[in-house]
Amino acid sequence: MSTFVVVGGDAAGMSAASKAKRDDPDLDVVVFEKGEWVSYGACGLPYYIKGEIQTLEELVSVTPEQFRQKRDIDLRTGHEVVDIDPDDRVVTARSEGGETRQSYDHLLIATGAAAVVPPIDGVDIEGVYTLGSMTDGKELREFVARSREESPVEQPDRGPACHFLESCEGAVGIVGGGYIGVEMAEALAANDFEVHLFQRGDRVLKTFSDATSESVAEHLREQDVALYLGSEVEGFEGDGTVEAVRTAEKRIEVGMALLGTGVRPRTALAEDAGIELGPTGAIETDAYRRTNRPDVYAAGDCAEAEHVVTGKPVYVPLALTANRHGRAIGQTIAGNPTEGGGVAGTAAVKAFEIEAARTGLLDHDIARDAGFDPVTETIEAKSRAGYYPEGGTVGVTLTADRRSNRVLGGSLVSGYGEGAVHRSHALVGAVTERITVGELSNYDLAYAPPFNTTWDPILTAAKVLG
Numbered sequence: 001m002s003t004f005v006v007v008g009g010d011a012a013g014m015s016a017a018s019k020a021k022r023d024d025p026d027l028d029v030v031v032f033e034k035g036e037w038v039s040y041g042a043c044g045l046p047y048y049i050k051g052e053i054q055t056l057e058e059l060v061s062v063t064p065e066q067f068r069q070k071r072d073i074d075l076r077t078g079h080e081v082v083d084i085d086p087d088d089r090v091v092t093a094r095s096e097g098g099e100t101r102q103s104y105d106h107l108l109i110a111t112g113a114a115a116v117v118p119p120i121d122g123v124d125i126e127g128v129y130t131l132g133s134m135t136d137g138k139e140l141r142e143f144v145a146r147s148r149e150e151s152p153v154e155q156p157d158r159g160p161a162c163h164f165l166e167s168c169e170g171a172v173g174i175v176g177g178g179y180i181g182v183e184m185a186e187a188l189a190a191n192d193f194e195v196h197l198f199q200r201g202d203r204v205l206k207t208f209s210d211a212t213s214e215s216v217a218e219h220l221r222e223q224d225v226a227l228y229l230g231s232e233v234e235g236f237e238g239d240g241t242v243e244a245v246r247t248a249e250k251r252i253e254v255g256m257a258l259l260g261t262g263v264r265p266r267t268a269l270a271e272d273a274g275i276e277l278g279p280t281g282a283i284e285t286d287a288y289r290r291t292n293r294p295d296v297y298a299a300g301d302c303a304e305a306e307h308v309v310t311g312k313p314v315y316v317p318l319a320l321t322a323n324r325h326g327r328a329i330g331q332t333i334a335g336n337p338t339e340g341g342g343v344a345g346t347a348a349v350k351a352f353e354i355e356a357a358r359t360g361l362l363d364h365d366i367a368r369d370a371g372f373d374p375v376t377e378t379i380e381a382k383s384r385a386g387y388y389p390e391g392g393t394v395g396v397t398l399t400a401d402r403r404s405n406r407v408l409g410g411s412l413v414s415g416y417g418e419g420a421v422h423r424s425h426a427l428v429g430a431v432t433e434r435i436t437v438g439e440l441s442n443y444d445l446a447y448a449p450p451f452n453t454t455w456d457p458i459l460t461a462a463k464v465l466g
């Protein structure tokens, strides 16, 4: 009987463990997870903190007991793997009970990513948070509950500074305008905090198109988020707990600060074992997610993947890739070699009352580096038939290669529920299948007045660009 050992019990790790065991019930599957939570949806944490989801348990798709009892997986929570010996094919894990050595025939490293903590003044002051784990989520929700209790709001009056909760403790600073920063702006504003969002660059959601970023920025401001673009946070001040966020130009008093400054792949364990990293700094793998060491795989937020447009390695730490690559590895180990597929960098975000999505290549410099001659058009069109009640607009940005007319990428923004995100799926197909703008404009998309116009905004954008 052969043994499959997994390090890390979330999306990539548990997908691989479950699939391998299902396809080959004779396989011994052992999973080491350093924390207590497995198979959790960190993506739901902003909505848990907001209060739309009541318990952390609701974010868990399969419990440890279910993995052990129903799926026959030897899941060891509270076990941190501290060493991998690829020559002897042994891992060493540490737990409260001491050290365990476990031999393997196949090994998956699925250690995920850690929130980046920038080296600035005061990051270790109490009240400066990150949001990367279930524990972080719990602490932030407790902070929200505590603040609301201490400073209840009878009638939030949307006036000047410190207007939501009744003191400056009700002001929060978010550092970073990526998707976690934007989602948390919504979660905290919904709890009556005055939100200050600092973004070093000149736009939020910088992997989306300029037009999408501008729409999101405008909407954040409409929702009373104080947005500081081109504003680099230099540090936090506070005597015991955080009291202010400081930039070169400003000092804003806050009762809490959240770092949404990106994530970094957790690679130390792999590096110590002689496993190579790629140019992105994440673990390098081939199409089967194999590393440079025999029978050692890596997947999810600790690993890189190849971009479907450029074919080059990229680091896009998102949930579907982790699940998909984990599942493919499980299949491979069970005897059916399966490629996990590339990534298009497809992402979606909700910001208060709007939604946005992006896929493929949008950045002209990156497109040029990959040998393309990029051209971009942005259109705005109605989201539903003009005569149909409700509806709004959809902004579509399309980027194509001028020489081949191939669709390289797209970015969309609409009101929440007006279809930017679901529409982006047609673009993912076009980008992945190397479709030209002309072919895209002939896609036979569905039409009915409650959903779109006869020429869906995607088709209109393709016609304008074609």
Ligand code: FAD
Residues within 6 Å of the ligand: 007, 008, 009, 010, 011, 012, 013, 032, 033, 034, 035, 037, 041, 042, 043, 044, 045, 046, 079, 080, 081, 082, 110, 111, 112, 113, 131, 132, 133, 180, 266, 269, 299, 300, 301, 302, 317, 318, 319, 320, 322
């Ligand atoms: P992780 O989920 O990071 O899991 C890795 C696990 O390995 C952890 O449980 C860790 O404790 C364990 N581990 C690490 N080192 C060791 C060790 N040495 N020994 C034992 N165990 C170890 N993605 C999306 O696609 N859409 C979203 O909307 C979205 N929203 C998000 C919102 C938030 C707030 C966060 C934090 C993430 C979000 N993501 C989203 C990203 C998504 O959660 C990740 O891409 C996904 O969880 C990656 O899964 P993973 O298994 O690779 O890594």
